[in-house]
Amino acid sequence: MNLKKLMAALAGPFTPDVGLLFARVTGALLVLHVHGLPKLLHFSDELAHIDDPLHLGRALTLYCALFAELLCPVLVAMGLLTRLATLPFLFLLLVSMFLVHPDWSIADGQFGWLLIIVFGTIAASGAGKYSVDAHLRG
Numbered sequence: 719m720n721l722k723k724l725m726a727a728l729a730g731p732f733t734p735d736v737g738l739l740f741a742r743v744t745g746a747l748l749v750l751h752v753h754g755l756p757k758l759l760h761f762s763d764e765l766a767h768i769d770d771p772l773h774l775g776r777a778l779t780l781y782c783a784l785f786a787e788l789l790c791p792v793l794v795a796m797g798l799l800t801r802l803a804t805l806p807f808l809f810l811l812l813v814s815m816f817l818v819h820p821d822w823s824i825a826d827g828q829f830g831w832l833l834i835i836v837f838g839t840i841a842a843s844g845a846g847k848y849s850v851d852a853h854l855r856g
Contacts, residue, residue, distance in 0.1 A: 726786020738846030
């Protein structure tokens, strides 16, 4: 077997749609597990402690966070209105990184930055062919 065939066999087929499916589902599940569900389950505690950097009021800020961290990840995982569904979560992340935690180093905020990279990539690329969006496009 020559080197070119060996490299092709090791690299396998080019399947960006599988990668997008993996990023969508795992990223969305991570956000739901770490952020969305704890906020929902401990709503009153969260309401008492949530930061309000845009001065919307704690209740509205928490409802917006729940929208971005519960509904939007479900839509992203399904691949339904995917690009649109990434925007509230990306906005929430950017507000968090720049207004709530401006003193964090890149190392301190690496989880947030990685989520921005994952959801930013999904926003730029779309859901891929394994999604409700692709099914609706036909």
